[in-house]
Amino acid sequence: MAVSMSPKQKVYQGVLKEIRQFIDNNQLESGDKLPSERELSEKLQAGRSSIREALRALELLGLIETRHGEGTYLSTYRSLQTVELLSSFILQKSVTKGDLFSTKKMLEKEAAKQVFYDLDENDLDRLRSIIDNSELLPYDKHVMFFEYLFDKTKNLLLKKVWQLMERFSFTINKSYYKPSFYEELLQNYMTNQYGLIENLFNGVVLPYED
Amino acid sequence: MAVSMSPKQKVYQGVLKEIRQFIDNNQLESGDKLPSERELSEKLQAGRSSIREALRALELLGLIETRHGEGTYLSTYRSLQTVELLSSFILQKSVTKGDLFSTKKMLEKEAAKQVFYDLDENDLDRLRSIIDNSELLPYDKHVMFFEYLFDKTKNLLLKKVWQLMERFSFTINKSYYKPSFYEELLQNYMTNQYGLIENLFNGVVLPYED
C-alpha cells in the first residue's frame, strides 16, 4: 500500500482521497467511467480488496454506481434501495422538539443575515406580498418567506438542510413565528439595520403551532 | 455466500441486512460490540472480504466504529436525521465545495456562540489542551475542538448535522482554520468578548486543507 497517507490512516481512506483527486484532475462528471479495480489497484499500489472497500463505501453513499461486467461509473441517479436499507438501521432515538426548533431557527437566522446585502426592491416586494397575502395560512407564509430567503443565499446545501428539518418538523407540528416577526424582519431590511436581525431572532423563544 | 438474498443482490448488501437484524435480535445499543469479522464470516457463510465491504460502508457512514486489535462497535452516532440528510443531499450532489464550507462554518460559528455563557474554567482548560497538543494534526485538532463545543450545546441535532458535513467534507478534503483562529476564539472566551466571535468567523475566508 503506497497510497501516501498520514499515520494510521487506513488504506481505503487514502484510496478514497486518491479517487476524489482523480475525478478532479480528469474533470469527470456524472455518468463518466472510473478506472477498473485492477487498474486502480496497480496505479495506487494497493490491494484490490482495499480498492473495493473504498468503492463499496462510495457506492453505499450513492456517489458511484457499479455495473457487473462493465465498470464503475460516477452516479447519476439516486437509488432508493440504498436509502431504505439505511433507514432500517435506525432505531428510535428521535431528536427532541427543542433541538429541532432551535436548530431550524438558527438556520433561518443565518439565511436572513446572509442575504441582507443582496436584497433589492424587487425582493422586498416579493416578501411583502407573501406576508400580506391573506389567502395563505401562517405556516405556509413562513415556508414561502424563508424559502425565498434561502434561495437568495445561493447555498443549495443550506437550503437542503433547512428543508429537511422543515419537512421533519412538519410531521410534529407546523410551527411559525408570530406575524409581527416577519413584518419586523422586513422592516429591518428596508431600514438597513443589519444588527437588529440577530436580536429579532433571539427574541423568539417559542414558535406558534398549528 | 449463503446470506439469503433476492436476485442479483450483492453479498455485502445481504450482509448489511443481516447485521441490522443481528442488532435488532440482540437488542444492541450504541457502544455495544459486534461479532468479529471472522465470526460473522462463518455465521453468515460469506467471505471475510464481503463482510469487510459491508463494515467499511457502515464505517464511512458513521454507524459503526472499528478499533484495531479490539473489535467493531456500534457507533454513538446513528440517527434517522443523519441518514436522511446523507441520502438526500449526497445523492443529489450539486453541493459545491463552497456551499459545504460556508455551511459548516456557519454551524461552527453558531455552536461557538451558543456555548459562550456555559463554559467554565475546566472547559477552557480542555480546549487549550487540545490546541496545545503537538501530537495532533491540525485537522484532528479542529474536529476535537469543535466536537467539544457541539457537545456543550447539548443540541444533538446540531451536532449530528455538523458531523455529517464534517464526514462528507472529509471525503473531499480535510479543512481547518489557521492555528491562530482557535487561539483567538479561546481568548474571546476568556476575556468574555461575546461580540468578537462573529467577527472572528467572518474573517475566515478560506480554510487550510490537507
Added chain:
DNA sequence: GTTCACAAGGTGGTCAGACCACTTAATCAT
C-alpha cells in the same frame, strides 16, 4: 501476595491469487 514482563490468542488491516458471472467487442462461419 503484589507487581511487572512477556507470551499467546483474538481482532482488525491488507494483500495476492484464484474463480465465477457478466458484458462487450472482435472473430468467424453462414
Added chain:
DNA sequence: ATGATTAAGTGGTCTGACCACCTTGTGAAC
C-alpha cells in the same frame, strides 16, 4: 450482411496468508 461464437475485460467473491495491535493470562521476580 448477419448471426453465432469466442476472447478479453470487468466486477463479485472466496480463501489463505501475513502483519499490527490490543487484551489477557501466565509466571518470574520482588
